[in-house]
Amino acid sequence: MRATARASLIAMLLAGLVLAGCGGDDDGASGDRSINVAIVDNPQMNDIADLTPELFTKRTGIKVNYTVLDEGTLRQVTTRDVAAGGQQFDVVMIGPFEAPQFGRDGQLTDLNRFASSDQSYQLDDIIPSVRNALSYDGKMYAAPFYAESSFLMYRKDVLDKAGITMPQQPTWDQVADIARTVDSPDMAGICLRGKPGWGDLGASFTTVLNTFGGTWWSANSDGSVGEAMVDQPEFREALQFYVDLVKDAGEKDAASSSFNECLTQYKDGQVAMWYDATVAAGLLEADDSAVKGKNGYAPAPVKETDASGWLWSWALALPVTSSKADLGWEYISFATGPRYLKQAGERIPGGWAAIPPGTRESTYEIPEYKEAAAAFAEPTLASIAAAPIDNPGTTQRPGVPGVQYVGIPEFQDVGNQCTEQFSAVIAGRSSVDSALENCQNVASQVGG
């Protein structure tokens, strides 16, 4: 019996050791030259993850531990890590929605300090609209690795056959006419996002809303959130237009389609036009694409404003909680600097056309890139430069600048809930009236 008692005592001690072991996980990590980096799962990021040991670790001796996450999970993890004060990552990948907000709240390290003393980085080479979108109060809080806008992609052959020429700067009314004209049982007129989510349907729809003169909220003079504007006529007009267009001439299964679904249908010859991210062009013109060389690109359609394309960037930031800011910057300087772009073009499987686009003006001067991306490089650069980040609509916006979103934290939540309502309208399960009413209720709970 005595033996059993002793054995159980030992078992308890062992359990204690195991628990202590769990807590002391990162004791050995301090002092060494390795950093933890959270990145989004896209082809460009996977390329750099593959090339890091050869191009970065060998030169600097800094080991980079990547955590690759899909967009939604990345946003959850980084927000938890940065905003809620976790200390898991030394470098996180965020976008223009997060960077100015986190920066304003003092959760990110100002990168200007590092960048201006780093000669090889060429801070001024970064495309101004992108840099601006990632800054708050003149301080850049995230360095762009990749940037995109939105534009209209269309099948030149299909439009030619119908005797239609795409205007230089199409309006939404013109695009809707073209979509309805070329729409046939075998090929939809246009692919527009209909899947719920502030970054899915929310992004496409908000650019339409902006140029129709509507807005989610009015802004007070100090930039804070005023009244919810979902019940205004401009909002209704934009939603009605979007829903009607998708219902009349949109893709199949519109209410569950977003970027990937539209990409598949466009490449399959199931749709004649597609309004979405500029990055899609690189995929449509890839060697394995069935529609390569058949496409035209036009700026994002407008109505009341001069430009309506969105602006998004995947960018690297240093949380203030990281104790390895210097190592972190060395990595950011490598990943977002001009040298990587040239090194990547020769090494990545997709070739020059697949290097991270949209961040630096010098990218568009590389001869190999200009040749490989001839079909879409110019429209992409023009769209990014023209993205109306500071003044997306006809009225002032609350929060930090943004085109396809409103730069306040609550927009994620409101955008998600409202796009669920809008998506149900597209699916024919709800009406514009009831969706607007529900959405106005949700939006009214913010600010005011």
Place this chain on the structure above:
Amino acid sequence: MPRRAGRELRLSDSWRRRLPLLPALLFLILLTQVPFALSVYYSLTDWTVVPPGPREFVGLDNYRELLRDDFFRDAIVTSIQLTVFPVVAALVLGTAFALLLDRKFFGRGVVRTMLITPFLLVPVVIGLVWKNQMFHGLYGVINWVIEKLGGAPVEFVSEHPTLSIIITLIWQWTPFMMLIILAGLQSQPSDVLEAAKVDGAGPFAIFRQLTLGHLRPYMELGVLLGAIYLIQVYDQIAVITGGGPGSTNVPYYVFQRSIGGGWQFGLASAYSIVVVIASIVIATFALRVLSRLLKGEAAA
């Protein structure tokens, strides 16, 4: 040390037997009860991560908010639909398959394995397969069949989100019910069945008057265990519809209110407490049925 050992020797026999379990119990409490207690506490605060603000104690405000929330009410209705319909349909189908499998035929082992497979798949995979290969308007098998038969294609996921998810859940959970019912069928004493046959009862009468009664506790167990799992379905919803009216159930709503974009951890905690309470109520019934089953078997 000697003093301590002496005290332990004086412990009663039953406690000495329980002592080795303590580390495991402690570990379990640390892993399950501490987080639960924390979420009860969070549910009484207004903790919001984005935008960051002070975490203040607000009493039962979150629970009052929860009663006013139309979306939460919709989510409860959806939760009930996504639990009741799949459980009942899976039970009926599972019983039918179990009755078929209870006979001896060539290749029974292979057929049984194949019938169990849906339950062994990862829920996310089930969701993706059904969404893209079965329901899809362009590439889905179901619509291909409908078109071959001359019908118009149906956009299942967009137009009937609740039904779409229910169908995948039935597909996933029928094998589970089948296994439980099969175990019940095989524990049925054969002498009683033979006696019934001798007395001239037909197969239908035997099923209704003897088998069904014998299966009742097994069915109850299947329904309750199924309900406990189905009330917290998340994966299929995330993959197939990504939420929305008719497919956001309470757990998915909790996700949306917290790390899914709402970032209101206090409020989301209150929602999740409600789910936990509902699960505990069902689980209590399940355990009662289970203990009755075990007692019955011990007596037999």
